Amino acid sequence: MRKKNKWLMFGMSAALSGSILTGCMGPSPSEQAYEALENVVSKESPFKKEQQPLLELEQKENKIYNQIIALGMKDFEKIKTLSGDALKLVADRKDRIETEQKSIAESEKAFKDAEEALGKIEDGKAEKEADELKKLMHDRYNSYNELAKSYKSAIALDEELYKMFQNKELKLEDLEAHISKINASYKEVMELNKKFNEYTEQYNTAKKAFYKAADIKVDQ
Template identity: 35%
Template sequence: MPFSPTKKLLFLLGVAIFLLSGCFGKETPESRLYEVMEKAVKAEKQFEAQQDPLIELESKEKAIFDKIMGLGLKEYSQISTLSDEALDIVDKRKEHIELERQSLEQSREQFEKASVIMKEIKKPELKEKAELLYQTMKERYKVHETLYEEYMNVLEGDRKLYTSLKAKDVSLENLEDQVNTLNDFYTSILEANEKFNELTEKYNKEKLNFYELAGLMGKDS
């Protein structure tokens, strides 16, 4: 089919527009970093979803523990039944904390892409803020790893305690030692959790500062 001058002109115009759109549509490092950070946030949705169920389970388990402590060791049958209920809760808590960890790991994998993108940022002030963001988030992930390990220690300690309570020959001294160890673990968890929350707040503030300086406020993720 003959290619008319008009069609040829339209074709060339279309090619030019296509090429220009490729140039102007190319994302800046700042914009790409924004998308990486927002995807990392989305990856933590499952992490957020575990918080309320964990708090509820911890509350139920504490109520059971308090009830056991009020019975006395002679009430073996009731203590054994309640201990089984508590052990079931321990297993459920482990399921939620594992989901929480998986979510943070997915977020970490996504955020690691930022390390390459940051090197492409030219403006010194933006680069400095981006590096600060990256280091804060890395520390946050590291603290959560500590939090996870301490929580797993607690779960193992809880499991050991409730199993011991089911034994008829367990001594009060043995139980006291286990409870003291658990209290130490819980103290470590509270400290790690507080640090994690502080870093989360710090990161969110630094992120908004970076977005504002880079002109990314209001950008759709």
């Protein structure tokens, strides 16, 4: 059995940055927006916490994959055991991506409050920065939804792969065709992850610009 490559998953995704207010909170629209925007950050805490565990699961699974490929079906019972272990890791990844999605959904819900506050801002540059902030965040949410959908499709292909390894009559051409699908799937995941990270970085930068334009004093 020839060794094939399998994409290591997308790993770390960029998370929103938070700030600590150093001045006094007040009732102005800008300060209301500040509170709402920082609440959005807090809603993504579970998303942020899932990044390192997901990366570690991906690395463990890739290690098992390489062990299976190295055996080349010479020790089928060992391959069955290893593929069973890999399926458990896949199941864990599925659970964690669900937690991640719920966190982003809560963030998106909380952002509606931020939009309402941002819509009340009427002074020049701050209003312009607020509009840019809203656009970038919507682009970010849309990007994440594409990414999550693609990643879950890739996980499904991984699950199918390890079930294939449990078939003693597995044909090399079938395995190679499936791994090609996986490689193409993870290539798409990596491209979408890059796009999501870029939107996140742009949003974090735009939020700082808004705070500066609105004269909100924060530690950054």
